[in-house]
Amino acid sequence: MAKKEVRDMDEYLTHLYVHVNEVEHFALFSGITIQQFIRNFTDLSALLLLKHGYDDASFNMHTQLEFIVPEQYNHFIKEFAEGPFELCFMDFEDERKLNMLSPQEQAELLYIAHKKEAIRSPFYHHLQNRFVYLSDEGQKITKIYFRDMEDLNHLVANVFTGLIGEKSKSSAFWRKKNNIVLPRLSAEKVTEHNELFEDGVLMSLFKTDKLNYGIEIRILPENIFPDEVLEDLNLHMAKPSDVLIEV
Structure with a gap:
């Protein structure tokens, strides 16, 4: 070259x-922001918040986790910009499918948020998620799992x-x-x-x-x-x- x-x-x-890990379907980024990520994927149906500091999210009783829908994305981005917080989330298609997650799958989601790594593939049939987004408060490193690496x-x-x-x-x-x-x-x-x-x-x-x-x-x-x-x-x-x- x-x-x-x-x-x-x-x-x-x-x-x-x-820095890309093709085998485990994730990439490490430095210099990317949550604003850039969400604005790039505006077609995401909803975001399941595994770790966050956002106050206006909806609550799912089955998983006891919170989530936001597209109408909230702009406000979510603004809140994060005003007070950065550690952030872990994944997309999903339908809240009804959250209620189909098994105890094992819910435990895996908590593990991902805590350890910022997956026990197994972090892409779930019920959720049909395309991503898992993981970053610390300073966003020095952002780790994103991609179902399709072309994304x-x-x-x-x-x-x-x-x-x-x-x-x-x-x-x-x-x-x-x-x-x-x-x-x-x-x-x-x-x-x-x-x-x-x-x-x-x-x-x-x-x-x-x-x-x-x-x-x-x-x-x-x-x-x-x-x-x-x-x-x-x-x-x-x-x-x-x-x-x-x-x-």
Whole structure:
């Protein structure tokens, strides 16, 4: 893989750490937020809150756990932003299906929330859940289980595309005038580099010119602590990138 030039730190717009475990169907992230996650998956029917600090959730008698529905997502995001709390949740399709969970399955949910790991596959037939989302109060590391790993590629792509949109708002006047479409990172482009994610990578977004962006990928050493990656940016960014994605 061709080496790329080393840029000044102030040229970068954001950084995202991704480390994927394909076998166990989860990824570790640093630099992703609950706001980005929920806004990316707006079609989720409901969220079962395994560990949280949200006060306005509904209560399920069978599991004695709380949950929220799509109408509450925006308020939930706002509450979290105002006072971050440790957060563990999973999606589910229908509250009636919660009442079908066995004692063993309910115990597994409590274990996931406490240990942030699964005893077995954390995807339940009754719930038809696509995700399990686990993070600490500081969101230094977020662990997400994906039923379909392709959802991971869409999440990464949409996080960067959303950030590009936010960074481009200040220049909206010329964009409207010239009918210019904002660059988008496709899930297909992310998929092309999936094999690198198994080693743990740092993805760094920068603007190449007035219209275009690039994402540098750096493969990180195995002995790093994932929750310290963004704190040690200067160390990692001093090394040339391994891959450049043009957006």
